[in-house]
Amino acid sequence: MGSxxxxxxxxxxxxxxxxxxxxxxxxxxxxxxTTDLTKAFGDRVxxxxxxxxVPKGMVSAFVGPNGAGxxxxxRMLLGLIRTTSGSATILGGSIDNPRSYLPRVGSxxxxxxxxxxxxxxxxxxxxxALGSLQKSRIPKVLELVGLEKRSxxxxxxxxxxxxxxxxxAAALLPEPDLLVLDEPANGLDPTGIAAMRVLLxxxxxxxxxxxxxxHQLIELQQVADWVIIINLGxxxxxxxxxxxxxxxxxxxxxxxxSKDVDRLAAVLRDAxxxxxxxxxxxxxxxxxxxxxxxxxxLASEAGLTLTELHSGHSSLEDIYFEMTDGGSIA
Amino acid sequence: MLRAFRSELLKxxxxxxxxxxxxxxxxFSVISxxxxxxxxxxxxxxxxxxxxxxxxxxxxxxGLARVLVDSAAFGGVIVVVLFATSYASxxxxxxxxxxxxxxxxxxxxxxxxxxxxxxxIFVGRFLASIFAVIAAVVMSKVQDIPMNAWFxxxxxxxxxxxxxxxxxxxxxxxxxxxxxxVIFRSPGAAVGSVLAFFPVxxxxxxxxxxxxxxxxxxxxxxxxxxxxxxTSYGRALALTMGVSLLALxxxxxxxxxxxxxx
Ligand SMILES: Nc1ncnc2c1ncn2[C@@H]1O[C@H](COP(=O)(O)OP(=O)(O)OP(=O)(O)O)[C@@H](O)[C@H]1O
Ligand SMILES: [Mg+2]
Numbered sequence: 013m014g015s016x017x018x019x020x021x022x023x024x025x026x027x028x029x030x031x032x033x034x035x036x037x038x039x040x041x042x043x044x045x046t047t048d049l050t051k052a053f054g055d056r057v058x059x060x061x062x063x064x065x066v067p068k069g070m071v072s073a074f075v076g077p078n079g080a081g082x083x084x085x086x087r088m089l090l091g092l093i094r095t096t097s098g099s100a101t102i103l104g105g106s107i108d109n110p111r112s113y114l115p116r117v118g119s120x121x122x123x124x125x126x127x128x129x130x131x132x133x134x135x136x137x138x139x140x141a142l143g144s145l146q147k148s149r150i151p152k153v154l155e156l157v158g159l160e161k162r163s164x165x166x167x168x169x170x171x172x173x174x175x176x177x178x179x180x181a182a183a184l185l186p187e188p189d190l191l192v193l194d195e196p197a198n199g200l201d202p203t204g205i206a207a208m209r210v211l212l213x214x215x216x217x218x219x220x221x222x223x224x225x226x227h228q229l230i231e232l233q234q235v236a237d238w239v240i241i242i243n244l245g246x247x248x249x250x251x252x253x254x255x256x257x258x259x260x261x262x263x264x265x266x267x268x269x270s271k272d273v274d275r276l277a278a279v280l281r282d283a284x285x286x287x288x289x290x291x292x293x294x295x296x297x298x299x300x301x302x303x304x305x306x307x308x309x310l311a312s313e314a315g316l317t318l319t320e321l322h323s324g325h326s327s328l329e330d331i332y333f334e335m336t337d338g339g340s341i342a
Numbered sequence: 343m344l345r346a347f348r349s350e351l352l353k354x355x356x357x358x359x360x361x362x363x364x365x366x367x368x369x370f371s372v373i374s375x376x377x378x379x380x381x382x383x384x385x386x387x388x389x390x391x392x393x394x395x396x397x398x399x400x401x402x403x404x405g406l407a408r409v410l411v412d413s414a415a416f417g418g419v420i421v422v423v424l425f426a427t428s429y430a431s432x433x434x435x436x437x438x439x440x441x442x443x444x445x446x447x448x449x450x451x452x453x454x455x456x457x458x459x460x461x462x463i464f465v466g467r468f469l470a471s472i473f474a475v476i477a478a479v480v481m482s483k484v485q486d487i488p489m490n491a492w493f494x495x496x497x498x499x500x501x502x503x504x505x506x507x508x509x510x511x512x513x514x515x516x517x518x519x520x521x522x523x524v525i526f527r528s529p530g531a532a533v534g535s536v537l538a539f540f541p542v543x544x545x546x547x548x549x550x551x552x553x554x555x556x557x558x559x560x561x562x563x564x565x566x567x568x569x570x571x572x573t574s575y576g577r578a579l580a581l582t583m584g585v586s587l588l589a590l591x592x593x594x595x596x597x598x599x600x601x602x603x604x
Contacts, residue, residue, distance in 0.1 A: 091446050092439055093601035110446040119443050125436030129356035141349035142451075143444035182440060 041068040043190050043221035044089060048098035049107075051084050051245075058084050060245035061098065066190075066223050066238065071216045073236035073253070073328075074225040077336050081245040082225040083122050086194055090119055103190055115143065118188035120196055124179030128168035132159055132178045135167060136185060145186050153181040156211060158204075172199035180208070184215070191215060193224045197231060209235045233257075233328040241335050248335040257326060263307065266294045266320025279314045280307075294320065346445055346454020354462045359428075364466050366420050371470040372477045374413035379481035403491040404500035406478055411567055413474045414467070414508050418515045418562060421463055422536045425519025428459055430532035433523075433604040448598045456520060456590070463512050471505050507566050510579065514562040517586035521593040527604065558585050 044066035051059040059081040066072045074082055087093045089102055091110025105112030126135045136150045154160045157177040167175065176199045183191055193212075197205050205228070212235050216222050226232055232239075239256060241248040249256065267276055270293045277287045280297055285307075287297040304321055311318050354360070378395060385396040395408050402408075429452075432438040445451045482489040491497050519536055526532040540559065547553035547560060554560045554572035561573065565582050569575035 087439075087601075087603070090439075090443050092442055093603060114443055114446045117443065119439075121439055123436070125438075125440055127353060127356065127435065127437060129358055130353065134352065134355075138349045138352045139440060139444050141352055142345050142441060144345055145444075186444075 042066060043068045044100065044102050044223065046098065046100040049088065049095060049100050050097045051088055052096045058245050062247055064240050064247060064250055066221060068221050069216060069219055070237035071212050071222040071224065071235050072238040072240060073232040074223055074240050075229065075332060076242040080242050082242065083194055086121055086192055086225065090121065090192065115186065116189040117192060118183035118186050119192040120179040120183040121194045123198065124175040126167045126175065126178060129166060131164050131166055133163040136182060139182055139185055143186055149185050153184045156184060157181045158207065173201055173204055176200055188220060191220050191222045195226055196224060197226060197228050205231060229329045229332055241332060243336040256331060263297055263323045264294060264320065265318050267316055268319055269293065272316055275314065276311060276316055279310055283310055343450040343454045346451045347457045350455045350458025354458060363420065363424055363462060364469060367417060367466045367470040368473050370416040371413040371474040375409055375474050375477040376481055378409055378412060379485045382485065397487055401488050401491060403494055403497035406475065406492040406497060407500035407504040409478050410471055410474050410501060410504050411508065414566065417508065417512065421512045421515040422519040423533055425459060425516045426522045426532040426536045427529050429520055429523030430527060430529040433527040434529050436604050438602055438604055442602060449594055452594055452597055460513065460516055463516065464509055467508050467512065503568065507568055511562040511566040514558060514582045514586050517589040518558065521589040524593040524597045561585065
């Protein structure tokens, strides 16, 4: 009785919070906002009329399959490559004038890049001199990434993960308002990955906007507030991650026999459900109406025995597969 | 620009860069001095016309200056290779993307780096000259060639002038190296192209009678030598500066236009 009450109240509160936050998004200040941003290399359009936004002060996850155009988009935002068409505003400055915003941006794009003959410290010194940054930041950022003990070694002697850490340190050097990280967890050990997650959260909580592209969806799900999914250069989804996970709740059912999966899918489709993924003897579909019990009834009316039935929120991974055609059956 | 210059100075402290630049500069210049003195007794009018110094030439007040210029003959190769590798490595290592985020003004970055590297060359030339002078003094004792005229005001003036000319000629080579790097964007291709430049220019020069008046390498050498049979010093210097500015201008246009995908 008591728990039932809580459930309905809690649901109401949760729903209210989703609704209110969805209203807030429109009003959110954006650190990055693109309008029909496009990049073509020759005839090949790799970023296609992309309209994305990165809300200020949040951790935004930028995901999509290999070759989706993530790095290309990030390079355009950093003024490294020219846009073919479209526009963007970054920290209030126009993408056509990177000088207006880049001093407030820190970045790590497509792997760390350093002078192998200089030490980690020496490499950061070069960047500090170039950007007129405080040298006192160097020991601070080295400590943030846990590299302080090896900072005087030549980068040529660093392991992959150490270089990656140095790359993140370099990105943090200017105390950026916007931190752009492309695959920051590449090559990190489990401790390093966990530390990266904590670091991103801490940086964002201190007011820095973080835009991070990664294939580590499970990690991203734990730290991201906002998610942008692209495929083949086109936007597939953007929005608040919590709301997305909530909206796309799904149910997993299992049947005895792999052959029955197709029949079950047909039955559910007829009843207005949308199957989203299938595996050996298992089927995942979108819950739009009804209860687990009604689904069970549908199955038994069709002469199918369910061996498994779970309802729950999807993970970022589920949604990713669905939106990028990586796991869809349609 | 000043920021790019200062950050480049931090980079040139790399041990291997210093060894790789100063080592050959110093070694070539000392070996060349020794060889020049050893062979001087064999040099008659024919070899003199080919630019070699006889014992009498060496004893002149500008004898030391001549030795210095000849000892720097390989300098051009070292300079052009250094600039080609240094700019192209920024693409090869991918460090360019870091630099451009911290300094989006590409012209400033390119020019600041140029001054940082040319500084390294000036220091290298200066050190090589000191070594060349020491070697010359030792060799003049060994070969018994009088050197009193060298250290007169006239002799020292000629020496200083030669040193300045060598540095001016370096600017020409440096700009060609920079242009090659920006065009090819990879250290291997950039260095290959600048090394190919020498024999190609040599061939063209052999076929084209006006080559010594117009070919860049010939002009740079004329500047280093304080003029040549084909061109006056002033004309060579003006054209060298013109070629350098043009190369840097074109390099800068390409650098500003191109996408940085490295
Ligand atoms: N310089 C270039 N010239 C031509 N095509 C390019 C160039 N750079 C990238 N591309 C193409 O653009 C597309 C997007 O590449 P991009 O590196 O942006 O993908 P990504 O989303 O970062 O992928 P990944 O997850 O593998 O890092 C790819 O098809 C790639 O081949
Ligand atoms: Mg990428």
